Amino acid sequence: MTGTLYGVGLGPGAPDLMTLRAARLIEGARVIAYPTLAGAASFARSIAAELIASGTQEIVMDVPMTVDRAPAQAAYDDGAARIAAALDQGNDVIVLCEGDPFFYGSFMYLYARLSDRYPTEVVPGVTSVTACAARAGRPLVARNERLTVLPGPLPEPEMRERILGAESLAIMKVGRHLPKIRAVIADLGLTDRATYIERATLDEEVILPLSDAPEKAPYFSMILLTKGNDPWL
Amino acid sequence: MTGTLYGVGLGPGAPDLMTLRAARLIEGARVIAYPTLAGAASFARSIAAELIASGTQEIVMDVPMTVDRAPAQAAYDDGAARIAAALDQGNDVIVLCEGDPFFYGSFMYLYARLSDRYPTEVVPGVTSVTACAARAGRPLVARNERLTVLPGPLPEPEMRERILGAESLAIMKVGRHLPKIRAVIADLGLTDRATYIERATLDEEVILPLSDAPEKAPYFSMILLTKGNDPWL
Numbered sequence: 052m053t054g055t056l057y058g059v060g061l062g063p064g065a066p067d068l069m070t071l072r073a074a075r076l077i078e079g080a081r082v083i084a085y086p087t088l089a090g091a092a093s094f095a096r097s098i099a100a101e102l103i104a105s106g107t108q109e110i111v112m113d114v115p116m117t118v119d120r121a122p123a124q125a126a127y128d129d130g131a132a133r134i135a136a137a138l139d140q141g142n143d144v145i146v147l148c149e150g151d152p153f154f155y156g157s158f159m160y161l162y163a164r165l166s167d168r169y170p171t172e173v174v175p176g177v178t179s180v181t182a183c184a185a186r187a188g189r190p191l192v193a194r195n196e197r198l199t200v201l202p203g204p205l206p207e208p209e210m211r212e213r214i215l216g217a218e219s220l221a222i223m224k225v226g227r228h229l230p231k232i233r234a235v236i237a238d239l240g241l242t243d244r245a246t247y248i249e250r251a252t253l254d255e256e257v258i259l260p261l262s263d264a265p266e267k268a269p270y271f272s273m274i275l276l277t278k279g280n281d282p283w284l
Numbered sequence: 285m286t287g288t289l290y291g292v293g294l295g296p297g298a299p300d301l302m303t304l305r306a307a308r309l310i311e312g313a314r315v316i317a318y319p320t321l322a323g324a325a326s327f328a329r330s331i332a333a334e335l336i337a338s339g340t341q342e343i344v345m346d347v348p349m350t351v352d353r354a355p356a357q358a359a360y361d362d363g364a365a366r367i368a369a370a371l372d373q374g375n376d377v378i379v380l381c382e383g384d385p386f387f388y389g390s391f392m393y394l395y396a397r398l399s400d401r402y403p404t405e406v407v408p409g410v411t412s413v414t415a416c417a418a419r420a421g422r423p424l425v426a427r428n429e430r431l432t433v434l435p436g437p438l439p440e441p442e443m444r445e446r447i448l449g450a451e452s453l454a455i456m457k458v459g460r461h462l463p464k465i466r467a468v469i470a471d472l473g474l475t476d477r478a479t480y481i482e483r484a485t486l487d488e489e490v491i492l493p494l495s496d497a498p499e500k501a502p503y504f505s506m507i508l509l510t511k512g513n514d515p516w517l
């Protein structure tokens with residue numbers, strides 16, 4: 052009997068915004084796995100830390116930050132092999148995922164490598180999009196409104212076109228792309244409608260009108276923008 | 285001292301997909317509130333049912349299903365007044381919301397009526413979008429992909445244009461709009477890339493290729509569509 056591979060969403064950062072199912076799986080885990088980026092501490096592990104029993108085996112996949120994809124592919128190949136070994140021994144493996152596993156999550160790289168060979172379950176989590184909306188007090192979409200989620204790295208012409216065509220907008224992974232995004236939004240006359248949020252739901256959370264956003268944004272930052280009228284009854 | 289208004293997301297339906305924070309708030313609640321549609325049972329209440337202590341006061345807002353908005357506005361006006369009375373007595377009021385309160389949620393109607401007068405907290409929840417992706421085994425977005433969420437009632441020409449412009453797509457509130465949506469997707473040659481999901485995470489869950497979807501879809505149904513190549517490393 053092989054074990055089951057679980058991709059477990061942990062939500063946006065506050066530990067109590069993980070689901071009951073995620074908490075139960077982590078508390079009962081004999082083997083957990085998570086990626087780290089270039090040796091940095093794992094954000095996902097920090098969300099789950101209080102629930103990880105001592106003695107739990109931890110499979111750490113250190114993913115190098117390079118433009119070239121081959122080193123990251125090798126890191127996930129190696130991680131998948133170690134996870135497969137644990138599954139073959141009959142242990143379930145709980146992969147810790149910040150946010151939701153299938154929403155810009157690295158779990159999908161393990162899913163692609165393992166889900167055809169092992170029973171796999173994905174436990175959805177609260178995404179940073181709705182967490183940011185909740186914290187900023189900004190309803191995202193009502194009735195027949197459309198929501199568009201854009202990644203910050205999009206090139207400037209496409210960013211402009213996509214913002215123009217959108218109704219309610221979340222721009223993820225702002226980070227070093229903040230100056231470009233801010234310029235596009237200003238040029239479209241939408242600055243007044245945009246909110247900047249970093250590290251939502253954590254102690255270090257920052258929520259500001261986009262016009263007051265800092266010069267430098269961390270990777271975990273977002274801009275919410277609503278173009279329509281107030282959608283409320 | 286007035287109480288605090290909480291809009292609490294309960295996730296897509298399986299009770300253990302609510303967050304730890306949501307569960308703690310409901311278990312400790314002296315007053316809960318939720319809407320019902322034209323006298324039908326409340327889906328949100330059914331998700332939370334096991335956690336509601338006996339003796340908890342329940343403020344039920346019965347919202348009529350009419351095209352005219354005035355009766356629904358009156359129902360939320362009346363509900364907001366009853367919630368305000370409980371808050372004025374110093375009780376917190378926990379509003380139960382399926383999914384996430386700010387993602388096509390009726391909580392925003394209460395938020396608009398009460399958040400300027402009472403301390404208000406929104407607890408985000410797992411949305412049906414990531415829950416459907418998890419259950420269907422379909423990663424939503426990776427790296428620099430865009431996600432578009434469309435409501436099923438969009439008129440056919442706009443539905444077509446928005447699907448054409450999108451990359452990864454979730455179409456919500458499919459219900460009686462299924463024939464229109466299915467025809468548009470077929471006409472664009474995308475049927476093979478679309479999955480139909482109803483009542484995700486519940487016992488009655490249905491997951492099918494869109495080509496095998498039933499003739500009649502319930503309100504809580506969704507179509508996921510990914511146009512790009514496999515996004516995996």
